[in-house]
Amino acid sequence: xxxxxxxxxxxxxxxxxxxxxxxxxxxxxxxxxxxxxxxxxxxxxxxxxxxxxxxxxxxxxxxxxxxxxxxxxxxxxxxxxxxxxxxx
Numbered sequence: 495x496x497x498x499x500x501x502x503x504x505x506x507x508x509x510x511x512x513x514x515x516x517x518x519x520x521x522x523x524x525x526x527x528x529x530x531x532x533x534x535x536x537x538x539x540x541x542x543x544x545x546x547x548x549x550x551x552x553x554x555x556x557x558x559x560x561x562x563x564x565x566x567x568x569x570x571x572x573x574x575x576x577x578x579x580x581x582x
Contacts, residue, residue, distance in 0.1 A: 518566035521559060525551055529570035530578045537567045 522529065527550065532540075540546045541564045547553040552560060570578040 516559070518562045521555075521563055522566060527563075527567060528578070529567045529574075530572045532567075532571060533573040534568045534571040535573075537564065537571055 516524070529537075540550060541552075541560070544553065547560075552563070555563065568574070570576055
């Protein structure tokens with residue numbers, strides 16, 4: 495019986511994790527952050543300071559969301575190989 499309850503709790507836990515996670519592009523859009531508006535160094539600076547995280551409303555995010563968002567914004571920054579710039 496304990497094994498069944500444990501298995502069910504794991505299933506519920508992992509299902510809730512996947513259901514609540516939002517993709518990095520959608521999260522960036524929700525927070526009005528656009529990767530192509532800053533260079534990768536600027537994004538690094540934002541994510542390195544608690545004060546800057548608060549300024550952009552990023553201090554409330556979970557650690558995993560923060561890491562995924564940082565990777566997305568730097569990967570598509572204005573000076574990257576694959577920038578996301580409006581109009582291109």
